[in-house]
Amino acid sequence: MRNKETITDWFKNLQDEICLSLEKLDGASKFKEDNWTRQEGGGGRSRVILNGGLIEKGGVNFSAVHGTLPEKIQKALGFSESTFYATGVSIVLHPKNPWVPIIHMNVRYFETESINNNQSTYWFGGGIDLTPHYVDSSSGQFIHQSLKRVCDDASPDYYPRFKKWADDYFYIKHRNETRGVGGIFYDHLNEKKEGLSFAQLWSFQQNVGQSFIPIYTHYANQSRDKAYTDENLHWQKMRRGRYVEFNLVWDRGTKFGLDTNGRTESILMSMPPQANWEYDHQPAEGTAEAESLKWLKKDLNWIDNA
């Protein structure tokens, strides 16, 4: 039933579908592809889109890597010497228009097999979250409604659990701010832990992957033609600075990748084209910028309070 080749092919196909849809949505630019191989085993297909009609800089990456589990991770997981296989799709899109949000998705599959005793384990992990430069009470409604539907199809406790997990994960501790309006985050999902069959979990994972385009299309079309000022562009660059801070200081995936000799250019495709920092920048009371900061909190109910 569980077959890593099938999962890998599905992810690869998801990358293709998402890239085609994004090129249509963007209307002006196309993805460029870099195929890379990893010395220790496997490789990936990194795709980047630049200076488009909608997307200023975006990456949609597929990878499938394998090898011997690094000793550090073996120990952290309490495993004996093991091989691993990891595959998934990662996306970060930085839009041109400051009224369109930054979006991120990652869906991944991981399995290990012990070299001595053939014991194996696997899990799914992933998440989608939205980072509007400008936030108001309604910014999180559509993404949370969409993700709740996907979660409810799998288990009634998934949405509340994974929504809270995202609030806790996408949190910029040193700023006391969430990265945006959140979404869902999950990890280590397998039959043993979840009481769902492999088929049910795999179906959930596929539904998360398929939800990306409808969610982003909604937000892109809602704001892509909205006029913006230099002040809006300035604020966008300040918020991109926060995105950089989260990804480089707190994001476990980024840290793990950079620390274990991952492909730097693929990992750092999440970086914005430009980010600004100003000492102790505080937007003036009553502005849309000041209002936005008020919504960067955990535990908000975006669905009902919009």
Place this chain on the structure above:
Amino acid sequence: MRNKETITDWFKNLQDEICLSLEKLDGASKFKEDNWTRQEGGGGRSRVILNGGLIEKGGVNFSAVHGTLPEKIQKALGFSESTFYATGVSIVLHPKNPWVPIIHMNVRYFETESINNNQSTYWFGGGIDLTPHYVDSSSGQFIHQSLKRVCDDASPDYYPRFKKWADDYFYIKHRNETRGVGGIFYDHLNEKKEGLSFAQLWSFQQNVGQSFIPIYTHYANQSRDKAYTDENLHWQKMRRGRYVEFNLVWDRGTKFGLDTNGRTESILMSMPPQANWEYDHQPAEGTAEAESLKWLKKDLNWIDNA
């Protein structure tokens, strides 16, 4: 002999002297000061200079904080319950002209006292390093000559030891690049470990602090009037991106500060006003940009090979 008030006052005075000298050198802008207090004990004086004739964004921070040593650090150091006192000056300057290098200095003093048995320990730490946006064979000569003189006054093994320490510390592992031409870095210097008296170590620390202005003045005056193009400015922003990557991913001081509820705005004064990222950016063969990358290596002899 060793007196934390004397050390603190000296650092405070160093901040004053450096700020005055930098305002004179800049010629167009002045520092703005923020006084802050730390709930758990102590505080600081953060000073920022913006949009000057020479400096686009710079910070010269003094702090003196005290309290109970966090349990994590107690354990890492093998200490029992202890109080600590930490004071120092930190500087990062981002120049307007891409031909002028970024410079960083930190000089600090740390002491702890065990609550149960009055056992105490102390150490000095610090460093200066230079990050030219454009590097050639001569870029590191003046700073290394200056720092070698300061080191040689204290001990003949200090320059080679602390130069290598800087090469290893100011290293962007995921880029396989040094942050710049290096300088010196040292930590945990005290009588027991170094076989020098407290007075000798303190004198070394003061000499490092005093070397900052002559070093930066040399580099600033060398290039501040050199004409630059849009392409030079573009490269500066790409290199500032690398500076952000080092500080947020690898710099232990930054990570420690952000992780232990330090004053975020003071810690992140090191961020550039603007940084850019491009996917897999490679300067063309034979350009000054491509040449610069070739010099971002450890273990270069900047003094003799210029």
